Amino acid sequence: PKPTTSWVPTIKWSVATEPWPAGATPKAAKGLAVAAFARELKHPRWLHVLPNGDVLVAEAATEPSAGWSPRRIFQNWVQRRSGAIVENANRISLLRDADGDGVAEMRTVLLEGLRQPFGMALVGDQLYVANTDSVVRFTYREGQTRIEEKGTKLLDLPVGHHWTRNLLASRDGTKLYVTVGSGSNIAENGIDKEEGRATILELDLASGRSRIFASGLRNANGMAFEPQTGVLWTVVNERDELGDETPPDYLTSVKDGGFYGWPYSYWGRHVDERVKPQRPDLVAKAIVPDYALGAHSAALGLAYYDGRLLPEPFRGGMFIGQHGSWNRSEFSGYKVVFVPFRDGRPQGQQPVDVLTGFLKADGSGKAHGRPVGVAVDKAGALLVADDTGNTVWRVTGDQPQARSQ
Template identity: 60%
Template sequence: MAESSLFARIVALVGGAAVAIRHAGDGPKPHAFGTAPSIPDAKPQGKIPTLKMPTAKGWEGNHMPTPAAGLKVNAFARKLVHPRNMHVLPNGDVLVAESMGEEGSGPRSLFDHAMHATMKRARAAGKSPNRVTLLRDADGDGVAEQSHAYIENVRQPFGIVLIGDTLYVGASDAVLAYPYVEGETRITTPGKKLMDLIPGGHWTRNLIASKDGTKLYVAVGSLSNIGDHGMAAEENRACIHELDLTTGQSRVFAGGLRNPVGMAWEPTTGQLWTVVNERDGLGDETPPDYLTSVVDGGFYGWPYCYWNRIVDDRVPQDAAKVASALQPDYALGGHTASLGLCWLPEGTLPGFPAGMAIGQHGSWNRSKLSGYKLAFVEFKDGKPVGMPREILSNFLSPDENYSYGRPVGVALAKDGAVLMADDVGDVIWRVTGA
């Protein structure tokens, strides 16, 4: 394709609504879901993969996402700035990480230019707020009437965990510790650095504490799609670290996880679970993003292979790594960008059994968009079963040109309501029984 022709197509993408630079070529495929998904053969898209993302519009007037039957939704807090993840404090206050992808040093190619412009249009990149905000619903009516800048000037905060009187924050470049005093609405003490992290690439750094509070698990995504800059650049990335809070030492707990973000404990088995964003450029449904238990010392395939040790021919291979790769537990469909994860006990929402709630941020790299919902996966005997269900939906316009919102983090409020961060709508949604 001539460069002038390519540039014309890029201009059309940047100036219009969601337009694909290149489609998968074989039309829509059934979604790859569940414990035994049907995954189409890979169809590498070359240097110009599908690029399609709706323009960020936000919610206007009384417009809001659609809850499943038997549920209702209200705005717990509005007028935030790109809220991504949450942590509920013992007194019911809700901490919200406000952050976004950094703009970077500028495009390096025509496709990079298109990607950069598209991400800005979709409000997926720009000037990061770099703030943790405290929300307080003092009168218990399900709406936070107080909002306070709790911690400021943290590089792309995401993960937040309170253990005792110490608050831990996962920034893109470090794990930080702050002194916590219940009821206070601001922390001005500088964070103590516990662990250095390398920013860039997949930048979210989620945190979850061990049940005994002695360790933190730190999710770190890859720098690139498939080790594009060599595996030396991916050292200590595409993995979940275990940070010992007593000794200060860390180790890789599990690897081969391209971009693990949400983490949650399953109470029946005590197992750690995560949701992972898989690689791009192989087709609409290939490979699926996934929900999986995380085994100590486990390797999950990236970048050499995916799902049931299916080799990615674009990557220089390591046969031993492929042979050791564990198959994930549950496929979530291709490119759903599943980011949030929260265990919902039985009875949390009417009509929903025990299971995992999953904030699906939504795709940008497939011909028919996927994700853009708060999904639910039922668990029985410690394992996922059945097909995903929707808790909240209709975050997209019917023509897929606009996104009203994009789901991210999920948390349980002190009163048992389900909270979900929406970084395009700048809202925290609250879901309860109708």
Template identity: 50%
Template sequence: MRAVLLAGVAAFALTACDEPGPVQRGANPELPQPQRGLLPNMTIPRPAAWGNELPTVPQGFRIQAIATDLQIPRQTLVLPNGDILVTEGTGSAAPPLRPKDFIAGIIKSWGKTSVPGGNRLTLLRDADGDGTYELRQVFAENLNAPYGLALVDGGLYVANQDALVRFDYVDGQTEVSGPPRTVALLPSAINHHWTKAMTASEDGRFLYVGIGSNSNITERGMAAEEDRAMIWQIDVATGAHRQYATGLRNPTALTIQPGAGQLWAVVNERDEIGPDLVPDYLTSVQEGGFYGWPYAYWGQNVDVRAQPQNPELVAASIRPDYALGAHVAALGVDFSSPVMGAEFAEGVFVGEHGSWNRSVPSGYKVVFVPFRDGRPSGEPVDFATGFLNAEGNARGRPVGVTVDPRGALIVADDLSNIVWRISRDPAQSAAASP
């Protein structure tokens, strides 16, 4: 009770400086001046049941829960035969470093499920293609906070919080045939950010793994950030890795642009300098590029908290392609395809898990960022909303998003422990036909 009261007092103390600010989306977000205080305003929607309601999707689409009562679903992978693999689990939490870390941990816990993480992969199968997944099977268990998934040449790769592992995979199998083989160890000490996002290059030669920072803004010292806040490129054949891009505070989801082979990421930016700083972002990732953390944000805006400063790296900081908004906590990204219909044919879907440190919540939805000529173009479009109810409580929190080539978007929801499927509504399509 004492901790709860302390959190409430601290949040109240800073409410006056946490007024709603500019909408920050697109290539040129408006960046206000930094605001610093004892604590940010930590307002997080409390969990609420869906009841008979569903998320809201655009006209012409329908949404259905294809799996319920999961154990913290995070990311999904659509296999060649149409089966869906779901990673379930949660990683270790870094020990509190400061009193406000302890308080923040309490506040964040209010917005999470009480279900323990499964540390497993679950397979879903819709054998007849009618949208109902009649088979649900534990595919692999006894994993360590699995998150990223990739399938390359008969190998199913799983990014646990501590290691990249490989299972042999044969199309159609419903469970693993043996123990995994470790391909590469991943940084896991402290694990302030534990998720290990992953995607494979178009030619299957490399895996890209996103590794988040071990702090908000280096409060544990730079030694704790070795091999952190970056994307690794891992050779599939040898397991050898190298730093592909750095200065990315927490790259939480990765995807490859079809045809172009370009790596893209969504990144969760730093906290504690105001409700409208810093915008989380979607960006193409340049080989050898540096994206600012911890010394700068959104290009070359200096963060004075990072000491000692590094002017050379500030000058080299790459400006991201597209702002998603401050603290939306983007945790999923995937490129669309024509199967999603003309209006959603070119662009990316982004799962926004939602803020915990704004008086007015941001995120808590799935958006579509339209592309033109291979680049983001225009305002994001709400694709799945209603995760916040009318009272401001959270019925769900989107994480991974995956486009199913059969014509659907698969969304993992780690608060309601549901996997959603959003597809074209045949009844509405027929009604619209001449």
């Protein structure tokens, strides 16, 4: 669709102030069942499953933007209303389901005193955590429930605006991939302020050296490898203030050295005329993403599913957590979806709904929760972090034997 520009974006409020009623859950797709794995967390954003089955949960929230410009005041107000700005736990909790009943009966604080932690990766006995300002390493022993050490900083990261920093270890364990979102909507504060941002970095663990693996990715979050091809994929949140439908958030494979358009263009070579100065040389090499996910749906979580616990329609593809819109006239996102893959490529014109019902059905515009990170547990169930619902949900097949495995 043709873009429509405005200084103030279109807004339709989602006020995440109404908790899930007792016993209520999101609505699972046919063939699936959902139940709470853990409740009463503090803004759970991201998940990592350890080899012994323990589940790590990064509990962190957006910090208010500094400054007194009208735009920043407006953004802070929006984020408070939507439940994004809350008291910040700044910790990683550990959840354990020792009896295998699908509910975590043990919860401990593994790490605290962090700075907006998000991504986590375990390589051998080294646990890597992405704070908003750095990548930090801790020694971890299997079964450990508390880490007291300060940790070793490996890499400084730029701070501000898009704060989430995800991590994914390479399949051989020699490198980390690190997402770093942009510091603005369309580099309106100057492209010089965006150095090292809107990128996926590659950090060599042996040497400690890092490089830009891919760029022009406005706000990449979830990452996953497609196992058949070994290709890295990510989901990206695109720019604002071009109308309800433009441009779409997307799922894409990530090419080493690839440029994906931001801020100069979107969806390949569609030029954003608002950006000055223009860079036609960069637009000419902008890569078209692989799969559109809908404008402003806020695709964050990403996990490839090659397990057997879930029924056939949900095998061999990517699960995506869509946090949901705030800046379009009708809501989009607020659900978990599935994109089937074949021969290493996404299939179908539209993703398949997996979990819905995060928005209240009464038309009030209120939300019980908002899905963020997704992960596959040791049994093959799908875990979903619901930040404003303060819950981790667990999705299984709807047959009793599937739920109890």
